[in-house]
Amino acid sequence: MKQTPSQTVGPYFAYGLTPEQYLYDFRSLADNKMVSFTDHPEAIQIEGQVFDGQGNVIPDAMLEIWLKDSENGLFGRFGTGTETGNKFVFHTLKPKPFANEAPFLSVILFMRGQLIHSYTRIYFEDEQALNAKDEVLNSIPAERRNTLIAQKTKYGYRFDIHMQGDQETVFFDI
């Protein structure tokens, strides 16, 4: 059997996929609070922007984050159209690393102008030892590796996604 072809999520996904975030009267299945800081004082905040090939911030992308480690399977979803600067923001945990593997979050990215979604990963700046010996990171040309590494900030981590250009984010064929 042949796969059903992908089609773009389009510009109007908000009331179907992220309704509460965009204040539509329909219950959301998932949001950007993958954990709460109240229950998990060790939780982290990750924020960033998605840039197109002209350097403009994309205001109608949707990100999904999947965290899988030995303890948790956590899912989050957020559109870039409601925060200041059209940022995305997630509250999540830093995954527990498996042996010799640097911790990472899986990202699935959708937007108008993408006929098929993109996969990337978020690694962490403050995991230098594990990052240095990680098989996946080492399979990526050195000059592009940093596009996958979230930078530590006062508030948590910053992770920008560039669809094109010198800093084009690494996307994976999974």
Add this chain to the structure above:
Amino acid sequence: MSDIIYNKFDWEVQPPHLHPDYKSTVFRAPTKPLIALKQSLAELSGPVFGDFNLGPLDHDLSKNSIVNGEPLGERIVVHGKVMNENGQSIPNTLIEIWQANSCGRYVHKVDQHDAPLDPNFLGAGRCMTDSEGNYKFYTIKPGAYPWGNHYNAWRPNHIHFSLFGANITNRLVTQMYFPGDPLLQYDPIFLGVPPKGRELLISKFDLSITEDNFALGYRFDFVLRGNNATPFENI
């Protein structure tokens, strides 16, 4: 870990990232080759929504936003099966649904097409497949609408879907079209799919699911990425 490996995207039927006729792809499509990734536990797992209790009318877009009367338009029922490439049905998997109303207008605040909103129609819903992978929902047939990609660009009637399947390699967001739609031949989004995949996006009119004196029926099956775990078979 087992040795199960999920199939990759089948580029014989999947659209490319860059399809210049669809203008928004020009500055949004990645330009560098994708990096091959050995699937790990993260790719071979994914969210499960068994504990998300669907609302009683989530599967009926013709009723789930009624304020003071029935929504306008042609009532339809859409059904089908969710499978993988191996032909195995995928039970208890979530399908999210969104669409324009019968006039071709989305509730979304960004949609400024000069066609009326329907106070009794939101255009969002969801359903789960049953133990055999079958699904069914009711809605109003969506209208065509202009979208500014080029002069006289009109989207064919379509319903948007989002599916999760077995793990994140299975993730699928797509659109279902209707048989005989004359706009398909001009639509760069539909035509972004290679010729071999296009028919797979067109639903079939189905008299057997059509409900007498109530709603026209359409069938649309989903096929998600399969794996190497079982021999291929014809089902």
